[in-house]
């Protein structure tokens with residue numbers, strides 16, 4: 001990182017809006033899960049919204065994002081309608097994938113988001129394809145691939161980093177290092193825990209950044225994005241961050257210390273950003289309250305819409321296996 | 329029309345499709361500079377350039393994943409896996425992503441990906457360079473599995489596979505690479521999922537796939553000399569299965585033998601036997617007989633011949649079928 005990039009007022013507001021909304025979205029989902037309103041699992045991204053927000057706000061429409069698996073923030077900040085995202089998580093027909101993909105396999109190709117997967121590490125090779133398409137079509141678009149610290153111990157990480165560097169693909173790998181892979185702490189995942197350092201072995205820059213520092217994270221991401229866009233090749237960004245909730249909702253969290261959680265929560269970037277937007281005189285208290293109230297309305301409307309949506313029909317569930325009419 | 333080897337028929341199919349559609353590209357280990365470990369892609373780099381014909385590192389998972397991503401976003405990748413045995417390294421990408429992506433994203437994407445790979449015995453190279461894994465892929469919803477039985481079939485089926493909107497595992501039969509038949513120089517397609525009756529007969533139906541089609545045709549000639557007329561159905565694709573063609577033949581001959589190079593358990597033959605049991609049981613005058621390899625890894629050298637099935641096994645199977653089991 002050379003020097004901190006300044007974030008202009010308009011972008012600060014965009015960041016605040018999206019961060020606030022992503023946080024409320026995560027909180028709402030967690031509440032719904034607790035009330036038994038969500039089938040299956042929920043993997044909260046609460047505490048890790050910032051990267052998704054920055055990407056959603058700053059990337060261009062023709063860039064592709066293979067999202068970090070907890071990041072509802074990426075979808076929302078990229079403009080995916082919240083009602084269709086909640087409907088997907090509730091497995092409803094009106095969801096972005098017709099309700100069959102759900103939380104872990106959600107994609108919205110019309111918003112350039114694809115490659116979500118239930119398989120840790122599998123996103124990286126898929127993202128190579130997105131970057132290759134940009135190269136092939138001679139666009140100035142790029143691909144961004146999010147994943148956790150856990151993915152870096154997969155063979156797919158090694159293969160993908162090597163190939164991306166070798167082919168000079170326009171891609172940014174973003175590892176959200178939240179210190180755990182399920183119940184396993186970083187120190188039991190890998191001997192070398194400085195993930196960014198691994199980039200050097202593949203011939204690309206690797207930069208670690210405090211993911212609760214908006215300006216630093218913004219700067220590092222912008223530089224890597226610009227690098228990819230100018231055909232200077234891929235980068236690996238290690239964002240040090242933390243998930244406030246368990247690996248899944250309901251996780252008893254016996255593997256970590258409550259004080260550790262509290263220490264990260266105390267550094268929450270959301271109130272800091274709110275204060276900044278207010279203190280710089282960009283939005284006054286009333287404007288902030290109005291904005292937040294609007295989001296509450298949007299959320300309630302989205303939840304109501306999703307809950308009222310039907311589940312996929314048997315016909316829906318039997319289609320899309322093949323594009324052509326194929327029977328076994 | 330000219331006599332063309334299986335190898336050149338494949339090259340021609342790729343060449344024609346690359347000329348026709350700028351979205352078609354080819355990647356794999358040694359496919360570009362050297363023209364393929366077995367010369368299958370010779371000349372393509374010079375013609376189409378480095379963006380469209382690319383050598384890759386030995387990274388099966390990454391290159392198949394790259395193909396899937398590119399396919400989902402509108403290109404038509406051909407990814408070569410040098411030997412089918414190595415496809416297990418890309419299994420997560422194929423089975424969990426190529427196969428399921430269209431479904432899991434609610435139909436937002438097509439995956440027009442072709443994974444080309446050399447399969448089966450013939451090089452006497454042993455257990456890691458000789459397998460036929462069609463049933464592994466036929467078992468996974470979302471995939472198509474193609475096994476061309478000669479050069480004519482290879483060209484028409486590969487062209488269709490490249491144009492197909494779904495992911496195709498294209499199994500090139502390595503013991504046929506040098507075999508020549510008449511192949512049209514022009515553009516023709518063979519649809520996926522339509523079997524072909526290669527020889528008509530009234531005494532027994534032999535459904536064969538891949539390399540076993542040529543063994544079966546030879547066996548049928550031998551059987552004809554004894555007065556047994558076998559109908560030979562080339563299944564062409566392990567998935568989709570052309571039930572109609574197979575059942576119509578079984579209903580006519582009342583006897584069924586299925587021949588494939590892979591082992592029997594959970595195999596293509598089991599599937600065809602189940603089809604006959606479900607849809608044509610009362611037409612059968614004899615138990616269904618499967619001709620397959622033995623249930624072992626494939627050994628190196630000439631021991632391969634003992635393990636893999638051939639013409640003799642088919643003749644014997646037909647004799648048993650005629651006797652009633």
Ligand SMILES: Cc1ncc(C[n+]2csc(CCOP(=O)(O)OP(=O)(O)O)c2C)c(N)n1
Pocket residue numbers: 070118119120121147148149150151178180181182247
């Ligand atoms: C290939 C594979 N192995 C195991 C799992 C089970 N699993 C789901 S999430 C997870 C932890 C992933 O950790 P990390 O990549 O650090 O992401 P985080 O959950 O911390 O955000 C594991 C092991 C999986 N989904 N895929």
Ligand SMILES: [Mg+2]
Pocket residue numbers: 148149150176177178179180181182
């Ligand atoms: Mg983690």
